[in-house]
Amino acid sequence: MDFESATLAVVNYRYSSWSFRGWAPLKLANLEMKEVSLLMEDPNFNIEKFKYSPTGLFPTIKLTFKDGSEVYIHDSLSVAEFANEYSLEKNKKSLWPQYFADRAVARSAACEMHSGFSQIRTYCNSNFVRHREFEDRFCPDEVKVDLKRIYELWNSCRKQFLQTRNSATLGESAQGNVKDEGFLFGEYGIVDAFFTPVVFRIVNYSLPCEDEFAKKYIEATKNHSLVKEWLKLAVEENSYIKHYEEF
Numbered sequence: 001m002d003f004e005s006a007t008l009a010v011v012n013y014r015y016s017s018w019s020f021r022g023w024a025p026l027k028l029a030n031l032e033m034k035e036v037s038l039l040m041e042d043p044n045f046n047i048e049k050f051k052y053s054p055t056g057l058f059p060t061i062k063l064t065f066k067d068g069s070e071v072y073i074h075d076s077l078s079v080a081e082f083a084n085e086y087s088l089e090k091n092k093k094s095l096w097p098q099y100f101a102d103r104a105v106a107r108s109a110a111c112e113m114h115s116g117f118s119q120i121r122t123y124c125n126s127n128f129v130r131h132r133e134f135e136d137r138f139c140p141d142e143v144k145v146d147l148k149r150i151y152e153l154w155n156s157c158r159k160q161f162l163q164t165r166n167s168a169t170l171g172e173s174a175q176g177n178v179k180d181e182g183f184l185f186g187e188y189g190i191v192d193a194f195f196t197p198v199v200f201r202i203v204n205y206s207l208p209c210e211d212e213f214a215k216k217y218i219e220a221t222k223n224h225s226l227v228k229e230w231l232k233l234a235v236e237e238n239s240y241i242k243h244y245e246e247f
């Protein structure tokens, strides 16, 4: 990839789930980039945002080429795919599972996250930092339906990973030298980045979780170094939006 420089624009580390979904894969890819973080509460935000993103939505990454031309990659899923292509070329490392069936299941799960789970997203505003005790109003039946499917989906990913790993004919060779660190497909990848903001909704709204794998997965996610790095940025950010804090 022959671009000269890359600039990633995100919004509020404290609140922006989509920004995380672009940022984390780029970090996993070790891409050297300038990072710009805009605050949605800034009075100039609605003008400023179009300087960084053609859609006014984030994450968006801008690549600048030697001849001065520029390319904008927007939407978390395409930013993540760009990160994967970069990582494959520069690091010879995929951010998706190596075995095609694992990869297809992982992509299905990330796409389901990208286009679904609207109820948990509606009832439980994204806030990586603020913790609340359980309240019924954040967990009506519609949210319970989303939660049930999320836990089912995590388990089906994990089952696929273990099925490939334990297969007599495929075994570890199909998964390269991927370590099992307790993530959906062993090591933290794009599919996990897509679910990390959901993990924080579950944790920070004290939503019910009785599922054994889901409980371990939530802990593994909270302890991942990249997730901790984002949380530090979220905690240190001087940001406050009433809508995300006080409802």
Ligand SMILES: N[C@@H](CCC(=O)N[C@@H](CS)C(=O)NCC(=O)O)C(=O)O
Residues within 6 Å of the ligand: 011, 015, 016, 017, 018, 019, 040, 049, 056, 057, 058, 059, 074, 075, 076, 077
């Ligand atoms: N489908 C898009 C959604 C992006 C999105 O809605 N981003 C929010 C931040 S979480 C945003 O930029 N909001 C700014 C605004 O609405 O002005 C993606 O996957 O990237």
